[in-house]
Structures are given as C-alpha cells and as structure tokens.
C-alpha cells in the first residue's frame with residue numbers, strides 16, 4: 001500500500017463536542033495523546049502547512065479540529081489530555097468529550113495515539129488505548145519528538161511502549177523536526193481508509 005499523498009487540506013470545523021462536527025459520511029482519522037505531545041505539530045508536518053496552532057504551553061488545542069484532506073477524509077486534531085493547569089471540571093468535560101468521541105464515532109477508521117518516548121506511560125495513555133480497543137477501532141501508536149532522543153534510548157522506549165500500550169507491537173517513530181515517520185504514518189492511514 002502506498003502512503004496517502006496529501007494534495008489538499010482545509011480546516012472544516014472547530015467544535016467543542018463531536019456531535020457538532022461534520023455531518024457528511026466521510027471517514028475520520030483521529031490524532032490523540034497527552035497535552036503537548038506534539039499532535040498539532042505532527043499534523044502541520046504531514047500537511048506541509050502551519051494550519052494547526054502549536055504552542056510551548058500545554059493545552060493549546062481545546063476543540064476538536066476537523067481537517068478535510070483530499071476531499072476524501074477528515075484528520076481530527078483532538079484536545080490533549082492530562083493537562084494539570086486547567087480546572088478539574090473542565091478537565092473532566094474534556095475527558096468525557098474525547099472518550100465519547102472515541103467510543104461513539106462510527107466514521108472513525110483509525111486512532112493515531114501519540115506518545116512522548118521520554119515520558120513514562122500514564123494512566124491516561126492506558127485509558128486511551130483501552131477505549132480505542134474496546135470500540136474496535138484500529139490504534140496506531142507513534143512516538144513523537146524523536147529528534148530529541150538518542151538511538152539507544154529510543155529503542156528502549158519503543159520496547160517499553162510496545163509492552164505497556166501496544167500489545168507487543170512497537171510504535172512508529174516520528175519527528176516534526178526531521179520529517180521522520182511521515183511515510184509510515186501516511187501508509188497506515190491509507191490502509192485504514194482502504195479497510
């Protein structure tokens with residue numbers, strides 16, 4: 001399978017609840033992970049354009065942002081989880097919002113779960129993997145910011161993530177800085193859309 005070649009992309013919807021998202025039948029691919037893990041940076045890097053907001057401060061993306069790719073599918077940038085500085089109530093509503101999206105969205109074909117290889121697995125990462133598997137949606141784990149990690153440490157992190165989150169399957173390695181992992185992610189997306 002060859003990778004999806006992104007010929008066109010536009011931001012189509014920015015919503016607080018997934019029920020307010022696009023109501024056409026196009027398939028969706030969601031990008032999920034803890035706050036600041038690099039979701040928006042990964043999308044910008046795949047798009048070759050700065051469409052998604054990126055910040056050094058965690059909690060930048062607070063809405064579900066639907067990017068229409070090739071008039072064919074949506075890439076959905078989700079709010080990050082586990083951001084400590086927002087209030088408990090708001091955190092819970094984000095949590096229920098994202099979990100209901102992951103559980104209920106019938107058009108969701110693939111969840112790309114982003115993991116920072118430098119940070120130990122959190123209970124929220126485990127929840128994400130569990131929700132997605134329960135819903136029967138394919139999960140692709142991707143390590144972000146790999147330009148910041150040496151080879152040995154990266155191999156160790158990959159083995160740990162495979163064991164703790166991947167049911168033995170190692171994650172892909174990605175860097176928005178170098179573009180490493182582009183082809184692999186877009187090939188996995190092509191497979192999920194064709195399935």
Ligand SMILES: Nc1nc2c(ncn2[C@@H]2O[C@H](COP(=O)(O)OP(=O)(O)OP(=O)(O)O)[C@@H](O)[C@H]2O)c(=O)[nH]1
Pocket residue numbers: 033034035036037038039040041042053054055056057058059060061062078079080081144145146147148174175176177178
């Ligand atoms: N070195 C390096 N830094 C990165 C990479 N990807 C993201 N960053 C940095 O990490 C920070 C957070 O990136 P975002 O893309 O905003 O992360 P996010 O997951 O969308 O964050 P929220 O929207 O807050 O959930 C920014 O300072 C980015 O520049 C990468 O591949 N390499």
Ligand SMILES: [Mg+2]
Pocket residue numbers: 039040041053054060061077
């Ligand atoms: Mg973001």
